[in-house]
Amino acid sequence: MTLLGWAQIALVLASVIACAIPLARYIAAVAAGRVTFLAPVERAIYGLAGIDPARGMGWKGYTLAMLAANAVGFLILYGQLRLQGLLPLNPQGFDGIAPWLAFNTAVSFTTNTNWQAYSGESAMSYLSQMWGLVVHNFTSAATGIALALAVSRAFAAGALKELGNFWADFVRMNLYVLLPLAIVVGLAFVAMGMPQTLSAYIEATTLEGAVQTIPLGPAAFQIAIKHLGTNGGGFFGVNAVHPFEGPSALATALQIWSQAVIPFALALTFGHIVGDVRQGRALLAVMVGFVVVATGLIYAAEAGGNALHLAAGVDPTQGNMEGKDVRFGMALVALFTATTTGASCGAVNAMFDSFTPLGGMIPLFLIQLGEVLPGGVGSGLYGILVFALLAVFVAGLMVGRTPEYLGKKVQAKEVKLAMLAVLVLPAAILGFTAISVVLPFAVSSIQDAGPHGLSEMLYAYTSAAGNNGSAFGGLTADTPWLNTTLGIAMLLGRFAYIVPVMAIAGSLAAKPKLAVSTGTFPTHGPLFIGLLAGVILILGGLQFMPALALGPVAEHFVLAAGKTF
């Protein structure tokens, strides 16, 4: 670790937070319908779709509308992928995507996971990338933000029956938040070297006379929304480590900014919606704290290098370079890794599978903590609010008072629903991993022997259920078993989580908002920040300790003992 490295980390994080502050206010204004510069487009959509944007929806109506939009989106994407071979803008002549892979990919992009069992440049036509995947990069992100807005509104006032209009929230987040940011960031990405063209791949004759096929495509715009929407699905196979997808250290820094700025801003937007900005700052403090600690741990582990390789004669200056490109440097790899897994993005600018055991455990653990640090766009906010409810519940148990959060009484019903939501992740991750490591045809997908093999399988289900999408790439994921079960894990992680959370929102919205009294536990101070961090760490972390001990921790000690597999 170097001072220069930490300066890079500090500068990027500072610019994220500096931009998140005004963006938070802007998102709150968009959510309230006060931003109207695309009003004609907006009105045209409402008119064609028969939507009254002013009509409020209860939690059930809101959830049903959201599920309908996602179901339709899923079916259309599945069709687009299957029919790819018959459609235009396919200069490389790729065939339609096979059924299991199309199912997996459609689920993956609908749920904002962007797990990829295919490699972009050798499977996807330009048309599929644009009107299939780009669209879902937008809509799955807008879905997340809309849900976060609905949940936030439940705390805004007493005796609410309605949480907003899903269609209005959904359309406005696409048009006013995601689209302008994607255009600006996308153009910056082109300037930095990302391709944006419909030309076919280029056949170059290299200096030594060999033929090199250089893939191209409309990449920059998709990459912009892939990060801004915390989607993470790469245009090219190796994601942001591909020189066209991460052409420079500045580009990787802007990608880090893009994948963190909206999730961080939404924590502050929550403060604006509930009318108390300190509440948003407390959530932000927890998120930033975890990201900084995780970045430091990854940075230390990777900069320290692989002890086996150092003993074999590798110079220790650069650290563990297997699976990493030269241009980014270890500090930006560490910050990128912490934000992409903390923020449920899933893009990678280095290969986690070749990280040192502890360096690879941190991204795995960040996802297992529930994707709330800061979590995906929207999903991070409603996720951390669930933990906030559990934190005040724990505090209430300690002092023997009925817990309240922002003046709303948290009672048995909400706590049960919160636990239901929190248990989805461990059930999906540990359940599917346990089944897969005893099925011979599933185990055959594992590349590495020893504890690392378990880590590969554990990471896959963690990534899917956490809607992250990053991978320990050694796993051969394009098999019927993995495509199907990972698809199911993604659906559980997204929708089986959202429904109880929306039920909590509906239940809390209807309650009166109690005035602050001397007995109220303040939820904006350091005590609450510490309590919330503790609840996330204990609740999220303890469930996975045995699995982590068998995977990365065991591998760390095995490596220290000089053993290979």
Next chain:
Amino acid sequence: MTAILRPAISVVVILTLFLGLAVPLAFTGIAGVLFPAQAGGSLVERDGKVIGSSLIGQSFTSARYFHPRPSATTEPDPANEGSTRAAPYNAAASAASQLGPTSAALLEAVTERVATLGGAPVPADAATASGSGLDPHISPENAVRQIARVAAARGLPEARLADLVARHTEGRELGLFGEPRVNVLRLNLALDALR
């Protein structure tokens, strides 16, 4: 049911056409006008022929050229259907080794590279495969270690090559971000242009 399905289908179809076709196509047009070189893949030409992209590494094995990092990319094996064979810097299929930190195969490969490169200590980027398999850069230390070999193969004084490498060493971006590095394709092009 239609009360839910009509808005769902209409909104998704409209957004598919707007965000998936209209906007990306317009964006492609604008990007091509503003930044034609980058939008087209940062292609490098010599004598009117495309010889590669300055962002995409390519394979160099001759002693007369500076060598890039090890690459784990593969291509379909014509002799054995369904399997692949090593094909370094195959840009049509970016890939990393994905070998874990305790992989015996990885340790063996690293040990072999250290031996081939003349023994310890070898710069880490020369002993390990990149993440993309297409890394266009090597570290300045890696380039400096290759000067003697290239100079001997070309019959050029080492000092001249040291000067060339120094001129092709790019510093940190904005003086802060990333790492110092040498673009192998650009360096080798300059090498060919030396008289």
